[in-house]
Amino acid sequence: MKKIVIYESAMCCSSGVCGPSPDKSLIELQDTIEKVKEMGCEVERYSITQDPKKFRENPAIIKLIQEHQVKALPVTTYEGRIFKVGTYPSLDELRGVISENRPIPESAPPANEACCSGQNCCDISCGPNYKGDLDKNSNSRCC
């Protein structure tokens, strides 16, 4: 079975409803995950403060955090390869990678260099939905 893993920042519960204010994007994410599962894809979610070992086991994720701090989270992988950094993927994006076999960048971190030198980056991580600014000290915001 195909597998998506989402590495997330610290949170109390999956929907965020137990925090100081319910987080709509997290509730939407659950909806998205439900639909992705219906497409026959396995989804796992790990929170950095609750599953730190899962982070430790994935050098690519640790590398992203080392480069961009925890602002890199959430990070989503598909079949072990990173395809979304800094924000949650939308349902369309997930559909894209699962059913349309949209290309995924070969190398792991779509970090700044990848962002500004590579070709694929703007398709996914830095695409129209990308609002995050991974590294505030850098001027290399490319998209």
Next chain:
Amino acid sequence: MSAHKKTLFYFYSGKGGVGKTTMAAASAVYFAGTGKRTLIITTDPASNLADVFEQTIGYSAVPIVGVSNLHALELDPDKAVAEYKEKTLAPLRGLVPEESFAVLEEQLNSPCTAEVAAFERFTDFLQESDYDVVIFDTAPTGHTLRLLELPVEWSNVIENAVRDGNAGQTCIGPAASLAESKGKFDRAINAMRDSKQTTFIFVLRPEATPIYEAKRSISELTKLGIKSQELIVNGIYPQAVCDNPFMLYRYGKQQEFLSQIKNTFRLPVTLVELEANEISGRGDLLKMGLKIRKNPLMLEGYTPQKFDVSVEQPLHDYPKINPDIKKLLIPQNGLRRSIFFAGKGGVGKTSVAAVTGLWLARQGYRTLLLTTDPASHLGQIFEQAVTDQPSAITGEENLYMANIDGVKAAREYKDKVIAEVKQKYDPKRVMAIEEELNSPCTEEMATFEKFIEFASRTDFEVIIFDTAPTGHTLRLLKLPVDWSKQLEIKIYTTTDDTQMDIITKARFKEVIEMMQDVNRTTFSFVMYPENTPIQESGRAMQELSTIGVTTSLIVANLVLPDAILTNDYLKQRKAMQVKYLDEMYKKFSAPVIKLPLLKDDLMGKDMLVEAGLMLYGDK
């Protein structure tokens, strides 16, 4: 099973100030003296256990000096959080950059973590161990009941999360890896429900409100399946010392309550008389331990006496209204005044709050009495029901009261979130969210929301906060600061949420600034002139000052009137009070005002008005 004898658990519980810690410590010294390996644990975040043993007690078990076989431990929630953080983040140390590590640590300061961490640690001690006896000296009733409910609630949360298999997170970790914890919680529940293993001892004084509270607790515990229960009635006046009409009247009242207890509870009841001096030192504790565990005076063979005397409150010098004190109570520059009454359990916070409320209302200030204590008896004082909406007190133009009901607040919060998500998501998703909202964290969250809501109200000139006992109040008051920090480090996923959080943060900031502004807020500690309430309040004031909150008033309650000191016992008690009153003047920079021991429990408006004159003047 094995031949190993099961560890015995004793819980000492009850309203604040009834002598739980003393009784728990006395039994611990007694059990240790009979050769049993004994551990005494306090679950009260504002514990006096160290004061009672006059030594430092830490987060891990330390031997009690001079008592062999006895160890003690403080289940300090702050330490529990620190340990929990360390355990959680250890796998990332050195891997994650320092800046991020600091953010993660800060995120684990979430108020939810504190409840979870302290509770996890609590269940650790309800497992089999090398100790023959484990004694829990608990926090005041409301919060203890909550702590005891938690294993059941969390066990259910985990069960549901695992069953639904939705890769869910719960506040205490990913559902999938919690099976082990569930085993631990279930063992704790079983131990608590085994009447051969666990005994609950309610300590109470022969007064109306503690009886009411004991009744409530017993029914709650029975619901939880905890059946083995006993009572200790503490603070009974020895008849011989009641040789004046005032004391005889109070003695008669106590006897009345004893027969009420006898008729109400079908439980073993131990009686303990009030000593002339404080119980201090291991010798005193052992004596008390023998009294309650070896040769207890039981209510069963005791016949409460009937007295038919009436008496006037002894003459009291009514103070002139002190303009400096009055300035602390009334609104300044048209700004709403908030008055907080805090302090150790059982010192009379609710009574003093009610007295102050009526005093201000009668002077024409529109006043709200708000209790944040889940076990408050505010409604009984005014002989009318108190709800979560401000309701006018009968016959008063300017006085209103309300409470913060955690359970109801949690339900409302849940309904609000559910109503929102129902419009957008399918029933299956709504159900999953509903389940997540059943997390025990929701109640704390919702209670806090209510507190902020009340604290932001502008339709009253004065709001008087009758708070829960120290430990839990400190937590509540620090929450705006904690949550503000959480919001600062929150990582935003949509601009929508950012907007919402900016509004939330502004609300928190407003409340924090209000509490810090001495022109708008009067923080007051109520205590009786004895060692432990003074120490505990002193520590609390220190802690409040770290979040910029200044204490500006001290109320000394239950001061013995000079007119009744007719024998050595009473004189000795008064001498002790005078010594501690002196200490209060020296230790605290805020002004100290006094309320004398009254002939009856403070109930009804006539007594409140009278007490208001005694406390604030004028006549």
